[in-house]
Amino acid sequence: MPVDLDNSSTVSGDASVSSTGNQNQTPKSVGKKKRNLPGMPDPDAEVIALSPKTLMATNRFVCEICNKGFQRDQNLQLHRRGHNLPWKLRQRSSKEVRKKVYVCPVAGCVHHEPSRALGDLTGIKKHFCRKHGEKKWKCEKCSKKYAVQSDWKAHSKICGTKEYKCDCGTLFSRRDSFITHRAFCDALAEESAKNHTQSKKLYSETVTRKNPEPDQKSPPVVESPPSLQPSSSLPSVAVAPAPAISVESEPAKVISSSVLSIQNSPESPENNPPEVIIEEASRTIGFNVSSSGLSNDHSSNNNGGYAGMFVSSTASPSLYASSTASPSLYASSTASPSLYTPSSSIEPISLCLSTNPSLFRPTIQDPPHFLTPLPPQPAMSATALLQKAAQMGSTGSGGSLLRGLGIVSTTSSSMELSNHDALSLAPAPGLGLGLPCSSGGSGSGLKELMMGNSSVFGPKQTTLDFLGLGRAVGNGGNPGGGLSALLTSIGGSGKIDVFGSGEFSGKDIGRSS
Amino acid sequence: MTKTRIRNLTRLPSPKPLRGGDANFMEQLLLHCATAIDSNDAALAHQILWVLNNTAPPDGDSTQRLTTAFLRALLSRAVSKTPTLSSTISFLPPADELHRFSVVELAAFVDLTPWHRFGFIAANAAILTAVEGYSTVHIVDLSLTHCMQIPTLIDAMASRLNKPPPLLKLTVVSSSDNFPPFINISYEELGSKLVSFATTRNITMEFTIIPSTYSDGFSSLLQQLRVYPSSFNEALVVNCHMMLRYIPDETLTSSSSSLRTVFLKHLRSLNPRIVTLIEEDVDLTSGNLVNRLRSAFNYLWIPFDTTDTFMREQRRWYEAEISWKIENVVAKEGAERVERSETKRRWFERMREAEFGGVRVKEEAVADVKAMLEEHAVGWGMKKEDDDNSLVLTWKGHSVVFATVWIPI
Numbered sequence: 001m002p003v004d005l006d007n008s009s010t011v012s013g014d015a016s017v018s019s020t021g022n023q024n025q026t027p028k029s030v031g032k033k034k035r036n037l038p039g040m041p042d043p044d045a046e047v048i049a050l051s052p053k054t055l056m057a058t059n060r061f062v063c064e065i066c067n068k069g070f071q072r073d074q075n076l077q078l079h080r081r082g083h084n085l086p087w088k089l090r091q092r093s094s095k096e097v098r099k100k101v102y103v104c105p106v107a108g109c110v111h112h113e114p115s116r117a118l119g120d121l122t123g124i125k126k127h128f129c130r131k132h133g134e135k136k137w138k139c140e141k142c143s144k145k146y147a148v149q150s151d152w153k154a155h156s157k158i159c160g161t162k163e164y165k166c167d168c169g170t171l172f173s174r175r176d177s178f179i180t181h182r183a184f185c186d187a188l189a190e191e192s193a194k195n196h197t198q199s200k201k202l203y204s205e206t207v208t209r210k211n212p213e214p215d216q217k218s219p220p221v222v223e224s225p226p227s228l229q230p231s232s233s234l235p236s237v238a239v240a241p242a243p244a245i246s247v248e249s250e251p252a253k254v255i256s257s258s259v260l261s262i263q264n265s266p267e268s269p270e271n272n273p274p275e276v277i278i279e280e281a282s283r284t285i286g287f288n289v290s291s292s293g294l295s296n297d298h299s300s301n302n303n304g305g306y307a308g309m310f311v312s313s314t315a316s317p318s319l320y321a322s323s324t325a326s327p328s329l330y331a332s333s334t335a336s337p338s339l340y341t342p343s344s345s346i347e348p349i350s351l352c353l354s355t356n357p358s359l360f361r362p363t364i365q366d367p368p369h370f371l372t373p374l375p376p377q378p379a380m381s382a383t384a385l386l387q388k389a390a391q392m393g394s395t396g397s398g399g400s401l402l403r404g405l406g407i408v409s410t411t412s413s414s415m416e417l418s419n420h421d422a423l424s425l426a427p428a429p430g431l432g433l434g435l436p437c438s439s440g441g442s443g444s445g446l447k448e449l450m451m452g453n454s455s456v457f458g459p460k461q462t463t464l465d466f467l468g469l470g471r472a473v474g475n476g477g478n479p480g481g482g483l484s485a486l487l488t489s490i491g492g493s494g495k496i497d498v499f500g501s502g503e504f505s506g507k508d509i510g511r512s513s
Numbered sequence: 514m515t516k517t518r519i520r521n522l523t524r525l526p527s528p529k530p531l532r533g534g535d536a537n538f539m540e541q542l543l544l545h546c547a548t549a550i551d552s553n554d555a556a557l558a559h560q561i562l563w564v565l566n567n568t569a570p571p572d573g574d575s576t577q578r579l580t581t582a583f584l585r586a587l588l589s590r591a592v593s594k595t596p597t598l599s600s601t602i603s604f605l606p607p608a609d610e611l612h613r614f615s616v617v618e619l620a621a622f623v624d625l626t627p628w629h630r631f632g633f634i635a636a637n638a639a640i641l642t643a644v645e646g647y648s649t650v651h652i653v654d655l656s657l658t659h660c661m662q663i664p665t666l667i668d669a670m671a672s673r674l675n676k677p678p679p680l681l682k683l684t685v686v687s688s689s690d691n692f693p694p695f696i697n698i699s700y701e702e703l704g705s706k707l708v709s710f711a712t713t714r715n716i717t718m719e720f721t722i723i724p725s726t727y728s729d730g731f732s733s734l735l736q737q738l739r740v741y742p743s744s745f746n747e748a749l750v751v752n753c754h755m756m757l758r759y760i761p762d763e764t765l766t767s768s769s770s771s772l773r774t775v776f777l778k779h780l781r782s783l784n785p786r787i788v789t790l791i792e793e794d795v796d797l798t799s800g801n802l803v804n805r806l807r808s809a810f811n812y813l814w815i816p817f818d819t820t821d822t823f824m825r826e827q828r829r830w831y832e833a834e835i836s837w838k839i840e841n842v843v844a845k846e847g848a849e850r851v852e853r854s855e856t857k858r859r860w861f862e863r864m865r866e867a868e869f870g871g872v873r874v875k876e877e878a879v880a881d882v883k884a885m886l887e888e889h890a891v892g893w894g895m896k897k898e899d900d901d902n903s904l905v906l907t908w909k910g911h912s913v914v915f916a917t918v919w920i921p922i
Contacts, residue, residue, distance in 0.1 A: 174888060176634070176665045177624045183664035183710035184616035184703075385567050389560045 045099040575817040582836040586843035610833040631906040632791030633662040635916035638878030643787035649747035651682040656754035671714035688726040693834040727759035730772030748786035777867035857915040870922035871902040
C-alpha cells in the first residue's frame with residue numbers, strides 16, 4: 001500500500017528557517033549518529049508530509065492470503081514465507097540515503113512547518129497522537145490520560161513513586177524542590193507542635209526516649225523521630241522529654257542532652273545560660289513553651305541571630321525568640337495545638353492541602369481586556385488583515401483621534417468615519433496590488449499613502465478603545481498603498497531586513513508573483 | 514516625518530498564507546510599529562496596532578501571547594508620550610495582574626522550569642567547593658528569587674560528613690520589591706524561616722538585611738561589607754543571580770564608567786572567596802527602541818514557549834511577569850527602565866576587566882544539572898562552554914541563562 005506523499009521538499013527550501021546557529025551540536029560519542037535537537041531539523045533533509053490516515057495506520061503491510069497486518073515490510077516478507085509465497089528481503093541501501101524529516105499534517109501545528117519538522121517517523125507519529133489524538137490510556141492512580149501507550153507506561157512507572165513528602169502533604173519528585181519547600185513551609189512549625197501532643201500515632205515505631213524522667217509528673221510525651229531516621233521529612237529533630245513542672249536543674253540537664261542528641265558534633269551553647277530557659281519554662285507551665293524551647297536549642301545561633309541582625313526596619317528581635325519551627329520544644333502536658341501561637345507577629349500557620357494546586361490560592365478572574373476581542377468571525381490571515389487595514393476608509397478619523405491625544409499626526413485632511421459592511425477582500429497574494437507609489441524614500445510618499453487609513457469605527461459597529469482599536473469588520477475606501485507596501489516587505493521570506501538601508505521603491509509592488 | 518525605509522526587494526516572495534502565529538511576521542509588525550510610534554506617525558502606528566490586535570489574541574498560542582505582551586507595551590509607550598491620556602485610558606496596566614507570592618508558592622514557582630534551578634545548582638556546587646575548610650561562610654545573596662537558592666545550599670552544607678558545618682552568615686539587600694516576583698512577607702520573616710530551617714539542619718545561621726539599592730550600584734551594601742569585621746577564616750561569597758542587570762550601566766549613565774563597573778571594582782576590592790554570576794544571555798540595553806525590541810522579542814519568546822506544561826493560573830502569573838519585563842524594556846526610558854540585561858560576552862568582558870578569573874564548574878554539578886533537566890520538558894538542554902568555563906541553559910538550542918563562577922585574580 002503506497003504511502004501518501006502529499007508534499008516533499010527540503011526543510012530549508014522554504015522561507016524562514018529558524019536560525020540553526022545556536023544549536024547544540026556537540027556529538028555524544030564517536031560512531032553515534034548526530035542528533036538534531038527536537039524540532040530543529042537538518043536543513044538539507046527531505047521533508048515528508050504524511051496524511052493523518054497514514055500516520056495512524058499501524059499495520060500498513062498486509063498479507064494478501066490471510067490479511068494479517070504488519071508494521072514493517074520485512075515482517076510481512078518473512079510471514080509470506082509461511083505461505084510458500086515468493087518473498088524478498090530488501091537489503092539496507094548501500095548508497096547514502098537522504099535524511100528524511102516529517103511534518104505534522106495538522107495545519108496550525110508547530111510541527112506543520114518544514115523548519116520545525118521532526119526527524120523520525122515514530123516521533124511524528126507519537127507527536128500526532130499526543131497532540132491531536134484521542135487520549136485512550138488512563139493512569140489508574142492519578143487521573144492523567146495519554147494518547148500514546150508508551151507515554152502511559154512511562155508515567156505509570158513513576159506515578160506515586162515520588163520520593164519526598166512534606167508534612168503538609170505535598171509530594172516532590174526532586175529533592176531540591178522538596179528542600180526548598182521544606183525550608184519555608186509552615187508545616188515545619190506545625191510538626192513541632194504536633195510532636196508533643198498527638199504524634200504518638202504518627203511516630204510510634206520510631207520513638208527513642210532520650211532521658212526518661214522517672215519523676216515526671218506529666219504523662220509521657222512522645223518526641224519526634226530521632227535524627228537517624230532517613231525518611232523523616234523533618235530530619236534530625238530530636239526532642240528530649242521534659243517535665244511539665246520544671247525543677248530548676250532538670251531542664252538544664254534535659255536541654256543539654258537534647259542538644260547532644262541532635263548534633264553530630266556537640267557544641268555546647270556558649271551564651272545562653274540555662275537560667276534563662278528555666279525562668280521561662282517556669283513561667284510557661286501548662287502553656288506553650290515555644291519561646292523557651294527555642295532559646296534552648298537555638299542557643300548559639302539564636303544569639304548569633306540577635307547579634308548579626310541589624311535590621312533596617314522595625315522588626316524586633318523578639319521575632320526570633322518566638323518564631324516557629326523550633327525542633328526541640330519540650331511540651332507541657334496540657335499544651336494543645338491551639339496554644340501554639342507565638343506571641344509575635346508571625347503569620348498564622350496554615351496547613352497546606354495535599355495537592356499542589358491548592359498552594360496557589362484561587363484568585364482573580366481574568367482581567368478585562370482592553371482590546372476587545374473580535375466578534376466570532378472566520379479567522380483571517382494576517383495578510384488579509386493588513387490589506388483590510390490598508391483598505392479601510394479614506395475617511396477614517398483615527399488620525400483625528402490621535403491628534404486630539406496630542407500625538408502629532410501627519411495627516412492633513414480631515415477624516416470622517418465610514419463604515420461598510422462585508423468588505424470583500426482582494427485575493428490573497430496581497431502583493432501585486434499594482435499601486436503606484438511615489439518613489440524616493442522620503443517619508444512623505446509613504447505618509448501620503450497612509451492617509452485616510454484609520455481604524456476608528458462607528459458606534460454601531462464595535463466597541464472603541466482608546467486608540468480606536470476595536471476589532472471591526474471593515475469599511476471601504478482608498479486602498480492604503482503604504483500598508484500594502486509594508487505587507488510586501490514583511491510578508492515574504494522573513495529574511496528581509498526592513499530596517500536596512502535602501503529605499504522603498506514602488507516598482508516592486510507593481511510586479512505580480 | 515516618517516523615515517521608514519524599506520529596502521528594495523530583488524525577489525518577490527511567493528504568496529504564502531500566513532498563519533496568525535508566524536513569529537517573523539509579528540516581529541516585523543512590532544518593529545514597524547515601534548518606529549512609527551517613536552517618529553509620531555500616528556496613522557501607521559494605528560494601523561499596525563489594529564492588525565496586531567486582530568492577529569494576536571491574548572489567549573492564542575505562545576507566539577500570539579508574546580505578541581500581545583509587546584503590543585500592550587507599545588501601547589503603553591504611546592500613551593506615555595501623551596501623559597494627559599493616562600487618566601482616560603482604560604487599559605489594564607500589567608502591575609495589577611502580578612501575583613504576590615507566599616514563600617511556599619514562590620518555592621514551587623521557581624521550579625516550574627529550570628530557569629532558576631539551573632543557576633542554583635551550578636552556583637551552590639561552586640560555593641560548596643570554594644568554602645571547604647573555612648569556619649565561617651558569609652554569603653551575600655543578590656538574587657531576584659528572594660533567597661530560594663539558600664535552602665538547598667544549607668542542606669548541602671549540613672550534609673558534609675567529615676567536619677562540623679561552618680557558621681553561616683547570610684546577607685541580603687532590602688530593595689527587592691521593585692520588580693517581580695513579589696512576595697507577601699517581609700525579609701525579616703523570610704530570614705527567620707531560613708534561620709529556623711538552618712537550625713533544623715544543625716547549621717548556625719545569622720541573617721542580615723542591609724538597606725541598599727541597585728540604583729546606586731549597591732553602594733551601601735559594599736560599604737557595609739568593607740567595614741564589617743570578618744571573622745578569622747571567613748569566606749566571603751557573593752552570589753549574583755539575575756540581579757546585577759538592574760545596576761545602571763553605561764547606556765543609562767552615559768559615562769564611560771558606569772555604576773555597574775564601579776560595583777564590580779569594589780566587589781573585587783573586597784577580595785571575595787568566590788563570586789557566582791548567573792544572568793540571562795540577552796542584550797536589552799540598546800538606546801534604540803527598535804534594536805531593543807528586536808532583541809527582546811528574539812529572546813522573550815522563550816519563556817512564553819516554555820509554559821505549555823503550566824497550569825492555567827501559573828501560566829498567567831508567569832506571563833504577567835514576563836509582560837512586566839517587556840513593558841519595562843519597551844515602554845520605559847531612563848531610570849525607570851531597569852531591565853538592562855547584557856550578553857554573556859559582555860559580562861565576561863566586565864568581569865575580566867574587574868580582575869576576576871573564570872572557574873570551571875565541577876563535573877558533578879554538570880551531571881546534577883543534566884539530571885535535573887531530564888525532569889523537565891524535552892526542549893531544555895545545556896551546553897558546557899570549554900573556552901570560557903561557562904554553563905549555558907538552552908531551550909530548543911537557544912541560549913537562555915548562563916552560569917559562571919569567578920575568583921579574584
